[in-house]
Amino acid sequence: MTPTHSQAIPRKAARGFLRKYVFSTDHQIIGKQYYFLALFSALVAMLLSWLMRVHLAWPRLAIPGLGELSAAGAPNGMMTPEYYLSLLTMHGTLMIFFVLTTAPQSGFGNCFLPAQIGADEMAFPRLNMLSFWLTFTSLGALLSSFWARGGPATSGWTAYPPLSGLGSITGPGEGWGQSLWIISIALFCVGSLLGALNFITTTLDLRARGMTLMRMPLTAWAWFVTAILMLLSFAVLLAACVLLMLDRAAGTSFFIPAGLIVSGQMIQGHQGGSPLLWEHLFWFFGHPEVYIAILPAMGLTSHLLSCFARKPVFGYRAMVWATIAIGFLGFLVWGHHMFVSGMNPYSAFAFSVLTVVIAVPSAVKTFNWLGTLWGGRLRLTTAMLFALGFVSIFVSGGLSGIFLAEPPVDVQLHATYFVVAHFHLVMGMAAMFGIFSGTYFWFPKMFGRMMNETLGKIHFILTFIGAYCVFMPMYFLGMAGNVRRYAQFVDPYLQPLMPLHRFITVAALGLGAAQMIFVFNLFGSLFGGEKAGENPWEATTLEWVAASAGKDLVVYRGAYEYAVPGKEKDYVMQNAPDASGSRAEKGARDGNAN
Amino acid sequence: MATQTKLSVLEETRGGDGDGGNWGEGSRGRFGWDPGAALPVGLTGIWIAMASITMFFAAFTSAMVVRAGLGADWTRVALPHILYLNTAILLASSLTLELSKHCLKAGRAGQFSGWLFATAGLGIAFLAGQLDAWRELAARGVYLARNPACSFFYLLTAAHGIHLAGGLLALFYLVARHRRIAEGAIGGTALKVTTLYWHFMDILWLYLFLMLILWV
Numbered sequence: 001m002t003p004t005h006s007q008a009i010p011r012k013a014a015r016g017f018l019r020k021y022v023f024s025t026d027h028q029i030i031g032k033q034y035y036f037l038a039l040f041s042a043l044v045a046m047l048l049s050w051l052m053r054v055h056l057a058w059p060r061l062a063i064p065g066l067g068e069l070s071a072a073g074a075p076n077g078m079m080t081p082e083y084y085l086s087l088l089t090m091h092g093t094l095m096i097f098f099v100l101t102t103a104p105q106s107g108f109g110n111c112f113l114p115a116q117i118g119a120d121e122m123a124f125p126r127l128n129m130l131s132f133w134l135t136f137t138s139l140g141a142l143l144s145s146f147w148a149r150g151g152p153a154t155s156g157w158t159a160y161p162p163l164s165g166l167g168s169i170t171g172p173g174e175g176w177g178q179s180l181w182i183i184s185i186a187l188f189c190v191g192s193l194l195g196a197l198n199f200i201t202t203t204l205d206l207r208a209r210g211m212t213l214m215r216m217p218l219t220a221w222a223w224f225v226t227a228i229l230m231l232l233s234f235a236v237l238l239a240a241c242v243l244l245m246l247d248r249a250a251g252t253s254f255f256i257p258a259g260l261i262v263s264g265q266m267i268q269g270h271q272g273g274s275p276l277l278w279e280h281l282f283w284f285f286g287h288p289e290v291y292i293a294i295l296p297a298m299g300l301t302s303h304l305l306s307c308f309a310r311k312p313v314f315g316y317r318a319m320v321w322a323t324i325a326i327g328f329l330g331f332l333v334w335g336h337h338m339f340v341s342g343m344n345p346y347s348a349f350a351f352s353v354l355t356v357v358i359a360v361p362s363a364v365k366t367f368n369w370l371g372t373l374w375g376g377r378l379r380l381t382t383a384m385l386f387a388l389g390f391v392s393i394f395v396s397g398g399l400s401g402i403f404l405a406e407p408p409v410d411v412q413l414h415a416t417y418f419v420v421a422h423f424h425l426v427m428g429m430a431a432m433f434g435i436f437s438g439t440y441f442w443f444p445k446m447f448g449r450m451m452n453e454t455l456g457k458i459h460f461i462l463t464f465i466g467a468y469c470v471f472m473p474m475y476f477l478g479m480a481g482n483v484r485r486y487a488q489f490v491d492p493y494l495q496p497l498m499p500l501h502r503f504i505t506v507a508a509l510g511l512g513a514a515q516m517i518f519v520f521n522l523f524g525s526l527f528g529g530e531k532a533g534e535n536p537w538e539a540t541t542l543e544w545v546a547a548s549a550g551k552d553l554v555v556y557r558g559a560y561e562y563a564v565p566g567k568e569k570d571y572v573m574q575n576a577p578d579a580s581g582s583r584a585e586k587g588a589r590d591g592n593a594n
Numbered sequence: 595m596a597t598q599t600k601l602s603v604l605e606e607t608r609g610g611d612g613d614g615g616n617w618g619e620g621s622r623g624r625f626g627w628d629p630g631a632a633l634p635v636g637l638t639g640i641w642i643a644m645a646s647i648t649m650f651f652a653a654f655t656s657a658m659v660v661r662a663g664l665g666a667d668w669t670r671v672a673l674p675h676i677l678y679l680n681t682a683i684l685l686a687s688s689l690t691l692e693l694s695k696h697c698l699k700a701g702r703a704g705q706f707s708g709w710l711f712a713t714a715g716l717g718i719a720f721l722a723g724q725l726d727a728w729r730e731l732a733a734r735g736v737y738l739a740r741n742p743a744c745s746f747f748y749l750l751t752a753a754h755g756i757h758l759a760g761g762l763l764a765l766f767y768l769v770a771r772h773r774r775i776a777e778g779a780i781g782g783t784a785l786k787v788t789t790l791y792w793h794f795m796d797i798l799w800l801y802l803f804l805m806l807i808l809w810v
């Protein structure tokens with residue numbers, strides 16, 4: 001087939017608004033749809049966190065408006081403990097699934113994976129559209145539980161049975177709310193599986209000529225490995241959701257043991273099941289999931305540090321292998337979430353060792369980031385600041401993981417605010433920083449305009465300080481024995497900690513308010529931002545190649561050729577031919593072989 | 595050469611560009627099913643899908659092994675004999691599908707279609723047989739929630755059945771277009787993808803059946 005032949009096939013103009021922007025199969029539109037879905041979820045989830053924090057700090061304060069949302073959950077604006085758990089569950093579920101899994105992977109990945117590897121679409125565009133609409137429906141099912149009888153589920157994002165398996169006898173949100181939660185997550189699983197299928201196939205089959213695997217930008221590598229993790233782990237979560245639903249709706253006993261007494265009532269009709277079985281299935285998904293949330297941000301950080309330090313990534317190959325190692329090891333450590341479940345001490349030991357081992361590739365990445373920065377000519381754009389912030393926050397959160405990985409220490413710290421601090425920093429905030437840096441960096445490509453840098457920097461400073469103020473003190477709370485997932489801290493031993501709780505709440509309100517600057521900047525720039533040039537950051541990768549270069553790109557070099565000696569500019573784009581041409585030939589051959 | 599390869603792939607993926615009309619059309623159609631494509635993305639895709647489906651069933655069966663080891667309430671169920679017949683039918687269907695493919699290669703269009711129809715027929719027969727196994731159990735009073743062993747029996751057969759029904763849909767797609775496929779106009783990759791998936795369903799069933807024999 002000749003290129004002329006391919007040009008002869010007309011690209012049918014999308015008919016009408018619906019096809020173009022709503023039921024679109026265009027990867028860029030779908031990417032933006034995912035991005036805005038995540039943005040919306042993040043705002044809702046943040047609002048919920050405000051409600052929780054205010055209640056924790058001032059348990060006797062009536063919250064205006066809350067009574068209108070749920071008369072039963074918050075009579076006169078005073079939330080019940082059960083309703084607190086509903087808010088907690090919705091916050092965690094929205095953040096983990098609909099923000100951290102959605103924006104960095106499905107959002108940015110859809111927009112830029114094809115562009116970065118020189119393909120002009122995803123492998124299966126219609127499947128891609130289906131993935132998005134499944135995710136959208138899933139979000140709808142989840143949010144609808146706010147208006148369902150009894151309110152949203154109360155069992156947290158981990159949905160442990162027996163609480164989650166018995167129906168409304170275990171609490172108001174455990175009737176319809178929990179069922180909707182399971183349906184929502186099952187739909188989310190299917191959407192994610194189809195998405196992952198698309199990402200992997202696209203990466204394997206549609207790379208441009210010369211784009212060998214080892215020339216791919218680290219962002220593309222991260223999306224690729226993340227997709228593999230999704231493909232294998234969401235399948236297991238889907239299976240677990242089916243089992244849980246059957247326990248609830250069909251009277252089976254996969255997870256429900258005999259002889260439970262709930263609210264003074266003996267549970268009949270179940271016997272022999274094991275909540276531990278759920279925990280194993282859940283965490284077999286759950287640990288890879290935390291890397292699904294963070295790997296794209298890691299890839300992006302590598303990408304940005306190189307671009308804005310004007311230096312090649314330090315140890316590109318080591319970065320790739322560290323990504324792969326994290327992906328692989330991530331499947332072997334789930335038991336570290338279950339140290340207090342009464343597991344055999346020998347298996348606890350094995351899980352502990354493997355968990356410490358996974359810190360090695362994480363450390364490799366961190367050192368390589370520092371190596372990339374070393375001696376660089378830093379350009380402190382907002383995107384760069386957030387990438388630097390990512391490194392800081394990731395380390396502050398990651399180090400505590402080593403403590404938690406020791407079973408004797410974890411017995412003390414499990415289910416305290418120490419864990420809350422750990423995962424909010426290492427996953428929550430770090431991935432949010434990734435989303436922010438990605439937004440500031442790619443906005444010009446996504447929307448053709450620049451974001452306001454001054455507002456961006458104010459946003460960064462407030463977010464950076466805010467994140468530390470909210471989450472670092474939680475380490476101390478945890479060490480002081482402050483339990484997690486409590487609606488109020490009324491025990492006497494917790495009273496000395498209340499001032500710290502109030503400090504955290506104030507900081508959280510401030511941190512949330514600072515995000516309004518971001519939202520303002522985002523929408524303001526969307527319509528009024530300065531027009532962006534083709535390659536405003538002087539980056540090297542293919543998404544920044546001018547549209548005029550045509551579709552069939554040829555790649556001649558790796559992704560991070562900054563400050564190459566002897567070149568007139570301080571960066572060389574991946575599709576810039578070599579003078580000699582010999583390397584290009586070789587690259588093209590390699591590209592074929594891969 | 596490489597550029598051309600890539601272009602032909604992109605071309606077929608471009609089919610899904612928003613016209614809505616090609617949900618099941620062969621050439622340059624969905625899922626990259628294009629006989630002319632040098633790099634059929636559909637084939638890559640199906641391998642990846644199979645990896646995911648494998649994880650799905652690995653989760654179920656490992657749950658079964660764990661659950662069986664938990665307590666005294668695991669009462670074994672006598673498996674309906676029809677399952678052996680069903681297994682034979684499914685194995686036969688893989689064979690007929692191979693024969694069909696072989697005849698297509700050899701240019702024997704009539705036989706190609708014949709074997710293809712036979713495969714779809716056997717697939718339907720298998721599903722009907724599985725339903726009959728359920729009916730038999732139900733007649734014995736063995737329902738989903740009776741004990742964990744039968745819960746897993748229903749679970750695994752249903753989950754396999756649903757996945758197999760997907761394969762059956764793909765077969766129907768081929769059957770509906772058997773003439774044009776025989777002419778070589780369309781569907782080369784579709785046939786390959788379906789065959790691969792169908793054999794996978796076969797092997798998956800053998801694995802599940804073995805697990806059922808051993809545990810349920």
Ligand code: HEM
Nearest residue numbers: 290294336337359398401402404405414415419423426427
């Ligand atoms: C240095 C590597 C890490 C180690 C050694 C580590 C270790 C641990 C351990 C042992 C726990 C269980 C604590 C408990 O529940 O008692 C835990 C919880 C958690 N970790 Fe990590 N971790 C590491 C990195 C990460 C990363 C990179 C993320 C996310 C991107 C993450 C996210 C989480 C989450 C979400 C939880 C809590 C889940 C929950 O109970 O809701 N961790 N970590």
Ligand SMILES: [Cu+2]
Nearest residue numbers: 287334336337
């Ligand atoms: Cu973990």
